[in-house]
Amino acid sequence: xxxxxxxxxxxxxxxxxxxxxxxxxxxxxxxxxxxxxxxxxxxxxxxxxxxxxxxxxxxxxxxxxxxxxxxxxxxxxxxxxxxxxxxxxxxxxxxxxxxxxxxxxxxxxxxxx
Amino acid sequence: xxxxxxxxxxxxxxxxxxxxxxxxxxxxxxxxxxxxxxxxxxxxxxxxxxxxxxxxxxxxxxxxxxxxxxxxxxxxxxxxxxxxxxxxxxxxxxxxxxxxxxxxxxxxxxxxxxxxx
Numbered sequence: 001x002x003x004x005x006x007x008x009x010x011x012x013x014x015x016x017x018x019x020x021x022x023x024x025x026x027x028x029x030x031x032x033x034x035x036x037x038x039x040x041x042x043x044x045x046x047x048x049x050x051x052x053x054x055x056x057x058x059x060x061x062x063x064x065x066x067x068x069x070x071x072x073x074x075x076x077x078x079x080x081x082x083x084x085x086x087x088x089x090x091x092x093x094x095x096x097x098x099x100x101x102x103x104x105x106x107x108x109x110x111x112x113x
Numbered sequence: 114x115x116x117x118x119x120x121x122x123x124x125x126x127x128x129x130x131x132x133x134x135x136x137x138x139x140x141x142x143x144x145x146x147x148x149x150x151x152x153x154x155x156x157x158x159x160x161x162x163x164x165x166x167x168x169x170x171x172x173x174x175x176x177x178x179x180x181x182x183x184x185x186x187x188x189x190x191x192x193x194x195x196x197x198x199x200x201x202x203x204x205x206x207x208x209x210x211x212x213x214x215x216x217x218x219x220x221x222x223x224x225x226x227x228x229x230x
Contacts (some may be wrong), residue, residue: 033217040122042204042220043158050215058217090158100145100167100215104158 006091006105013081013112021076023091031094032074033058033102034066036062036087043090049074050096059109081112115140115207119221126195127229131207134190134224136205144210147181147188148218152202161203164188192226200228 006022007022025032030051035043035058047066055066063085065077068072074093088109092102116139126132138147149161164172164181171179176193192199202225206218 031215031217035217035220038220042117042222043218044220045217048215048217050213056216088156090159092217094214096208096213096215098208099163100214101148101160101163102158102218107156 004105006108010109017081023074025093029093030096033092034076035090036085083112086112115219117207117221119224121224123225125227136188138186138207146208148206149190150204163166197228
């Protein structure tokens, strides 16, 4: 049971480049989320999804797009990378219900030069 | 919007001793869930313990326990018999019941726990 799988683990981009961070879960979880973690800031919610075809914005959505075509996958797209998007990105999933703990991937460290 | 505050950026404790990490939160909701997550240098996010706001009994998981004071909006984590493997960043997090908690967690900024051998 792989849980939540994020790829790649590390990536360096140049300003203006685009890329997609991949996230897949094999637990049949309805809820999926993307967070970014910056030094001294904790984790902040970027986008989330309650199921296939349904997404919504979190606290810091600007510069990021998401889609959810299947229950398993929830990719995060940076259309035009900026240095301010240098961060560690975490994908998480959970069953429906507020009492359900979120399961996190191992994170992607992204550097924008 | 909810906010979570961890006022201790760093804490240090001797191995085998007890340490308490503080967390306060602000919300207008009456029902919610609170969590403590551990993040070791490996970067993994590991659930330590969770508390349901409508339950008065404090949650306990082996050496980890919480002191949940709903009126004071306080949710501290006590680690007993500290071990070297407890060294990590610890994050306090809030989850609303609104919308079934679909909009994820609100995190504090974290406390870096150092274990002195």
